[in-house]
Structures are given as structure tokens and as C-alpha cells.
Amino acid sequence: MGMKTAVSIPDDVFRxxxxxxxxxxxxRSRLYSRALSEFLARHEADRVTAQMDQVCGELGPQxxxxxxxxxxxxxxxxxx
Numbered sequence: 015m016g017m018k019t020a021v022s023i024p025d026d027v028f029r030x031x032x033x034x035x036x037x038x039x040x041x042r043s044r045l046y047s048r049a050l051s052e053f054l055a056r057h058e059a060d061r062v063t064a065q066m067d068q069v070c071g072e073l074g075p076q077x078x079x080x081x082x083x084x085x086x087x088x089x090x091x092x093x094x
Contacts, residue, residue: 016047 023031035045 016043 031042031045035042038045040048
């Protein structure tokens with residue numbers, strides 16, 4: 015079992031969801047859960063980027079010597 019919740023969605027979206035749920039033989043709850051899970055997964059990269067930006071902001075602008083040297087090695091081996 016999961017969390018029960020009530021949401022409001024446009025009538026046309028509801029009708030399309032009902033039709034799809036019937037055609038793939040799944041419940042409305044399962045369809046909405048799958049759709050929301052997929053949406054969250056697509057936006058996971060945004061959260062990771064925001065967290066990385068926060069960490070980089072806290073570290074400040076001074077480059078780390080190891081990172082600078084490693085980046086140069088990678089760039090030398092990269093074809094442009």
C-alpha cells in the first residue's frame with residue numbers, strides 16, 4: 015500500500031489517463047504512480063546539478079592543483 019492523496023487534474027488529462035489505464039490493463043493509481051516516478055527520474059539530474067553548484071559555491075573559486083593538472087592531461091588527450 016502507499017500514501018493516499020487527492021489531486022486535481024484537467025478533465026481531458028483524466029480522460030486520456032483512464033483510456034490508457036484500461037488499454038494497458040493497469041489501475042489508475044498504478045498509472046499515476048508510474049508517470050510521477052518517470053517525471054521525477056527525468057528531473058533527478060537537475061537536483062544533482064543544484065547540489066553540485068551549491069558545493070562548488072561553498073568551496074570558492076580557487077582551483078585545486080590536482081584537478082587543474084588532471085584536467086590538462088585529459089584535454090591533451092582529447093581530439094578537438
